[in-house]
Amino acid sequence: MTQQIPAGRHDPQVTSKSVLITGASSGLGRQMAIEFSRRGYRLALTARRLDLLQALQAELAANGAALVCVAALDVTDEVALAQVFAQARAQLGSLDIVVANAGIGHHGTIGKLPFERVRDTINTNVIGFMATVDAAMHHFKEQGHGHLVGISSVAAFRGMPFGGVYGASKAAVTTYLQSLRAETHNSPIVVTTLSPGFIDTPINRGAKSRPFVIGVERGGKLLVDLIERQVAHATVPRWPWSVVARLMAVLPTSVIAKLR
Ligand SMILES: NC(=O)c1ccc[n+]([C@@H]2O[C@H](COP(=O)([O-])OP(=O)(O)OC[C@H]3O[C@@H](n4cnc5c(N)ncnc54)[C@H](OP(=O)(O)O)[C@@H]3O)[C@@H](O)[C@H]2O)c1
Numbered sequence: 001m002t003q004q005i006p007a008g009r010h011d012p013q014v015t016s017k018s019v020l021i022t023g024a025s026s027g028l029g030r031q032m033a034i035e036f037s038r039r040g041y042r043l044a045l046t047a048r049r050l051d052l053l054q055a056l057q058a059e060l061a062a063n064g065a066a067l068v069c070v071a072a073l074d075v076t077d078e079v080a081l082a083q084v085f086a087q088a089r090a091q092l093g094s095l096d097i098v099v100a101n102a103g104i105g106h107h108g109t110i111g112k113l114p115f116e117r118v119r120d121t122i123n124t125n126v127i128g129f130m131a132t133v134d135a136a137m138h139h140f141k142e143q144g145h146g147h148l149v150g151i152s153s154v155a156a157f158r159g160m161p162f163g164g165v166y167g168a169s170k171a172a173v174t175t176y177l178q179s180l181r182a183e184t185h186n187s188p189i190v191v192t193t194l195s196p197g198f199i200d201t202p203i204n205r206g207a208k209s210r211p212f213v214i215g216v217e218r219g220g221k222l223l224v225d226l227i228e229r230q231v232a233h234a235t236v237p238r239w240p241w242s243v244v245a246r247l248m249a250v251l252p253t254s255v256i257a258k259l260r
Helices: 027-038 050-062 078-092 115-143 164-183 216-228 238-250
Strands: 002-004 018-022 042-047 067-072 097-100 146-151 189-196 233-236
Touching: 018 027, 018 078, 018 115, 027 042, 027 050, 027 216, 042 050, 042 078, 050 067, 067 078, 078 115, 097 115, 115 146, 115 164, 115 189, 146 164, 146 216, 164 189, 189 216, 216 233, 233 238
Parallel strands: 018 042, 018 097, 042 067, 097 146, 146 189, 189 233
Antiparallel strands: 002 067
């Protein structure tokens, strides 16, 4: 990992908590990095586009960040995941929080969406996510504590027309973390699932409709607030999605079929 330590600001053993974020080059991951940095956390930022991470690293340094390491990482590469997590822990002194955020969002009619996109979505959002959780758990168990945060979606609450593979991939995230939460119950390992509605980022800019959309800056603050509170599972924002998502889950198919 490339590292930047502003003079006189850094002692990894005694300063704030550390956070590793996957998919930190854009959107929610980038905004969470900015928000965590403002709150004094030490950061390991990963994604495939290293140039974007390095630009963010420089921006955070200019604004007085505590410590920011960056590394190119494709979450579908388990070997690279293990290497980057080990390096990040060595450089930050610990891995207190891991945010499994990397994801892609292909939409289309089942049977027409090119299957390559179906496979890519599952490889990134499910296999890459589970590999990230595995890598995090290895370190959490070794160091005796840790907080795993998974970014799911309100899309996990109900299979929507044209959103089959994305919704299914996020349902896998939510269910997997339910299992992990039960397995780590009453232990020093905390599990948080965050299910955003529409937050304005490149992943949804092409969507025809984005109900209740909020800006990325507000979204980043809400996500980090919920992580600091160590909630078990929350929609983001909570209102109106906590109600709307549960309503979506029980609406009849005849109503869901009309929604696009
Ligand atoms: N924005 C929303 O409204 C919304 C709502 C619900 C859930 N989410 C979820 O929030 C997460 C972040 O999405 P976003 O809105 O911030 O979208 P985004 O702006 O498109 O960012 C996606 C991030 O994921 C990274 N990524 C994609 N494939 C990757 C891979 N194979 N390995 C490593 N990193 C990868 C991208 O970085 P590189 O391309 O540089 O690798 C990028 O940093 C996703 O899991 C998404 O499903 C978003």
